[in-house]
Amino acid sequence: MAAAHYWQQIRREWKNVIPAFLLPSIGSVLVFYVPPLIVAKILVRFAENSAPELGQFIPYVILFVILWGLGEILWRAGLNFLIKAEVNGMRRLFNQAMDYLLVKDLAFFHDNFAGSLTKRVVSYSWKYTDLMDTLIFNVFTSYLPIIFVVFVLWQFSPWLVVGLLGLMLLSGLVVAPLVRRRQKMVAIRETASTAAAGNIADIFSNIDTVKAFANEQHEQKNHRHKIEDLAVKAKRSWDYQNLRIDVTLSPFFVLTNAVGLILALYVASHSRISLEVVFVTFNYYAGATRTMWEFNHVYRNIEWALTEAAQFTELLLEQPKVKDPARPKPFRAGKGEIRMQAVNFRYQEDGGEHLFKDFNLKIKPGEKVALVGHSGGGKTTITRLLLRFMDIESGEILIDDQNIAKVRQKDLRDSIAYVPQxxxxxxxxxxxxxxxxxxxxxxxxxxxxxxxxxxxxxxxxxxxxxxxxxxxxxxxxxxxxxxxxxxxxxxxxxAPILILDEATSALDSESEKFIQAALWKLMKDRTVIVIAHRLSTIQRMDRIVVLEEGRIVEEGSHKELLKQDGIYATLWAHQSGGFLEE
The missing domain is CATH 3.40.50.300 (P-loop containing nucleotide triphosphate hydrolases)
Structure with missing residues (x-):
């Protein structure tokens, strides 16, 4: 999947990618493969004339300098196109990654470390540039010149071409299954790396708690455990690279050079240009050895880039639980009437009893309602359902007679102001x-x-x-x-609707005074739902709704509920420091 995303970027940048691929490849031919031909010609002249004049070599030197210089120019020109392709692709991938993640629902972010997601987004975007560098500098500049090599060697003898390509093919067939085995190890290593990065971010984001409980040593121990796990898995993949794959390839390097030398000597013994054949053939076979060696490392770099990028793209397979409708209706913000009708809801992770079953609640436009009750009664869940952070199983939630499941999430949330605890x-x-x-x-x-x-x-x-x-x-x-x-x-x-989750702890008296004054200004002329904890807030609400295990067990004004002598009266009796105890 990551490869498909990268291929899409390469296709979009074809005007930059094609010259980025071709120009350095041609430059590589001029810098690494043409000079041996020129030097071979010079050596032949020396062999033919024991005391040659220096002047006769000047054309060769001039040609050498011109071609090498042209090769360098082509390299730099190709690099310029490569930079454009990489920057444009990286920019789009960064934006694409954020676009993908920001449509996920809150449950997704609750289930994933922020540090882990950050690492995945960065890797997904930056590994594209690593992949492009590998393709340009290691694949195309190494393998496209093989066409030139084949053409030159064919002029000497087809057997030189057969020997070269045969050995390269044989080494590839031997190494391919080993590389596939290593790919699984790399995936395991990257999973451990992501977990370690997520743990580091988790520690730093909660550093106040770490310091307050003096748990630095505990976090160091936990961190070392994660890093030890990463180190073991990294060593396993690297050992496999060095001890299995590289050791397997080494004999092929020796064999390739030996076969090249033998074939060159054989062809030279039957040729009038024997010195040129031996020199050029040995140089080209030695270059092929480097290419074979690089094949393993090229595959590793490509594999590494795609494996790290796949850590992000696998997240795309997780469909968000809360989605906009295929054909959303326009949302018209009105006076802020809220109705929950026959709502059934349970947390999907639990798969057990419903929190809300045939739940009904109506809040009139401009009404100020306090939700109170013991912890776990459903107060916060109501606010999250209204914001559509989660979806209900059945029933309807209506705002100004509009079903919130049939409008865009953005349009819905634009009509609600939210002040969290x-x-x-x-x-x-x-x-x-x-x-x-x-x-x-x-x-x-x-x-x-x-x-x-x-x-x-x-x-x-x-x-x-x-x-x-x-x-x-x-x-x-x-x-x-x-x-x-x-x-x-x-x-x-x-916004016409305000959702307020009051803080459960008291501040200094001056801050409390300012906050209370600010809250009443904020609530003016709005429909308000408050998860209420402050007694001063509760008493001034138009209506108090008492929730118990997902059911409305009492509702009314402060005075009315005290007279009922029920759950609310009990909560009120156990007030502490101006706050209800849950």
Whole structure:
């Protein structure tokens, strides 16, 4: 599959690829295969005349310099075309790889290490250039000149051609099954390499936790175990290369040169140009030996490039669980009415009991609803289903009377602003992170929503202001600062529906005050679903929905539910520090 993707790029770049293949090959003939002919002519002149005049060799020297120089020019010209073909192909493959991955559903990214995916994308794109280099510098420049070699040797004797091609074919037949065996070892090695890269990324992305629990030695031990596994598998594939394949080929190298010399001497003994035959034939057979040696390494490089690229292309075989419909209907953002009708859902990995069975929930336009209940009741699942991060088994989820399964995911999510419990930040500037809510937002709009979210309280204190880089995942910001940036991001999106997953931990009193004020500004004139933890938020909701094991067991206002003296009243009674305990 990787080969098909690379072939597609080669075909698209044929105007650059053809001269990139041919010019260095012709240059190789002029640099490596024509000079022996010229030198042979000079040696014949010496043999014919024991005291030749230097002047008679000047034409040969001039021809030698001209042809060698022309060969170098052709090499450089071919390299220029090669660079264009490689850069264009690499650019498209990088973009293609991201296009392929970004349509995957969230479950795919949860199942794969970020570091592993990064390595696969980079390898998929860069190995194309390695493959092209190998094809140009090792395959075409080595094997196309064989045509010239065959033509020259045929002039001396057809037996020289038969001997050369026969030995090359025989060595290929002997080595081919060994190379196929090594290919399996390379695939195993690359799987181990990807696992090691993923583990490194996992450690670094959780370095705060590693440091907090003083588990550096544990991670070092785990890392060494992964690297040891990689080293064993790498050594096995390399040993097979050096001890089996190279050792098997070595006798053929000796045999090829010996046969070439014997045939050259035989032909020379029956020729008037014996010295020229011996010199040229031995040079060409020695060149063929290098070509045979390179064949193994060429195959290894091609195999390596395609095997690493296949680590990515195999991901393409995994179909996303959430797909856009073949013929999506246009989505019209309205007032934000939400209805879940007869919804059945269970996590596919479990394959067990349904979390939701004939589940129904209606939220009126502009209504503010708090979802509360014990952990595992389905609060977060409802929000993920509304965002269509997952698909239901049956039933319907409607927004403004439009089935969300029949519209494009992008159109659906454009109508929903989402503030997660742990706001994710890109390692970009503060303004870039806020603008992520609406990419065409102006600087004035960014500043306005930052002010409404009370983020200017700390942004104005920073030396670089809105241009401040926040670090990976926003590590340079405090928890309260990240939440305010996330609220500003949701504000600038200005969507009719807001989904908010409140943080479960208390911040300092000043941050709490700012965040609460910002949240109420954000909720104004919107349909709001809150996975609520703060008591101050819950009390002000229009309706509270209590979930237990995927069922709505209670719903009503704060006062109404306290009077029922049910699950909500129990949760309220066990409140701690202004938060409900799940």
């Amino acid at each position: 742990e706001p994710a930040m890109f390692h970009r500037s503060l303004s870039d992170n806020i603008r992520y809510g609406r990419l065409d937002a102006t600087d004035k709009e960014i500043e306005r929503v930052a002010q409404d979210a009370y983020a200017t309280e700390f942004i104005d204190q920073l030396p670089d202001g809105y241009d401040t880089l926040v670090g990976e995942r926003g590590v340079k910001l405090s928890g309260g600062q990240r939440q305010r940036i996330a609220i500003a991001r949701a504000m600038v999106k200005n």
